[in-house]
Amino acid sequence: MAEHGLIAPQGLSNLAGIQRVVEEGTADLEPLIVETARIYLEQIIDLSSRIAKMEATLKQEAAQSDASSRMMTMPGLGPITAMAVNRH
Numbered sequence: 001m002a003e004h005g006l007i008a009p010q011g012l013s014n015l016a017g018i019q020r021v022v023e024e025g026t027a028d029l030e031p032l033i034v035e036t037a038r039i040y041l042e043q044i045i046d047l048s049s050r051i052a053k054m055e056a057t058l059k060q061e062a063a064q065s066d067a068s069s070r071m072m073t074m075p076g077l078g079p080i081t082a083m084a085v086n087r088h
Contacts, residue, residue: 004033012048015041058083 001008001018006027008018021027022037029037062068062079071082 001033001037004029012044015044055079 004027006018006021006029008014008021018037019041022029022034022041025034058079062072062083065083065086068079068082068086071077071085072079
């Protein structure tokens with residue numbers, strides 16, 4: 001998008017703004033660019049949703065172990081690391 005004059009802030013929190021610009025047509029983008037942007041936005045939204053579901057599952061699994069639960073109280077230590085350390 002930057003190659004076509006549309007500079008957007010990074011991060012999922014800015015996704016709605018990018019989507020709005022693409023859909024409203026205010027950026028004067030060529031139709032092929034708009035369609036490509038739509039494809040990318042759909043992929044980002046889908047992957048973000050799938051990742052969130054996986055993270056929720058990981059948290060549930062880690063919470064079932066007392067050791068993992070205690071480890072996750074440490075700053076910077078999440079469910080993946082807690083489960084990996086707990087398994088060895």
